[in-house]
Amino acid sequence: MDTQDYRRALGSFPTGVTIVTAYDTDHDPWGLTANSFTSVSLEPPMVSVCIAKSGRVFPTLSMSGHFAVNILSAAQQDLALHFASNVENRFTDTDWAAGGTAPLLPGASAHLECIIHDRVDAGDHEILLGRVMKYAHTPVPPLVYCRGNFFAAPLPEVMR
Numbered sequence: 001m002d003t004q005d006y007r008r009a010l011g012s013f014p015t016g017v018t019i020v021t022a023y024d025t026d027h028d029p030w031g032l033t034a035n036s037f038t039s040v041s042l043e044p045p046m047v048s049v050c051i052a053k054s055g056r057v058f059p060t061l062s063m064s065g066h067f068a069v070n071i072l073s074a075a076q077q078d079l080a081l082h083f084a085s086n087v088e089n090r091f092t093d094t095d096w097a098a099g100g101t102a103p104l105l106p107g108a109s110a111h112l113e114c115i116i117h118d119r120v121d122a123g124d125h126e127i128l129l130g131r132v133m134k135y136a137h138t139p140v141p142p143l144v145y146c147r148g149n150f151f152a153a154p155l156p157e158v159m160r
Ligand SMILES: Cc1cc2nc3c(=O)[nH]c(=O)nc-3n(C[C@H](O)[C@H](O)[C@H](O)COP(=O)(O)O)c2cc1C
Pocket: 017, 032, 033, 034, 035, 036, 037, 050, 051, 052, 054, 055, 056, 057, 058, 080, 081, 083, 084, 085, 086, 145
């Protein structure tokens, strides 16, 4: 399979954009940009994210027992790029708040704080299944990602 071409096919599926965060054993914050977020179950409330095993954040996210999903707002494109970049510490010079179990990013459209319910091996990624313990949301419009580009979808009034 031509990997580049395959990625282009997947890129036709528009998604929201999240930053998934967790604390390491020293209580230092870690996080990465992820668009693999999905709502899995309403009763009980469960969500999933798929995390590349090759990434620097993977050991912390997989082992911490908790993670938070920050659903980015339309104004947070720079943050999405920052948390996908190679900077040493993504939280230096980033405004963040200590959630109960994971770091939270102010200005997000919504936050979900999760306890890890299960981890599923999935090729070069691991699927983290999180039980949602706490959440918050705002009317701030979300950031959208499609075909390698970010954009802010203008929301019709009924969706605000
Ligand atoms: C829009 C977007 C969505 C992404 N989604 C994911 C994802 O769902 N899972 C993942 O592991 N990496 C995803 N990435 C890539 C990571 O953010 C990127 O590889 C990051 O540098 C990994 O950081 P780390 O090596 O510090 O773990 C995404 C990147 C972008 C720009």
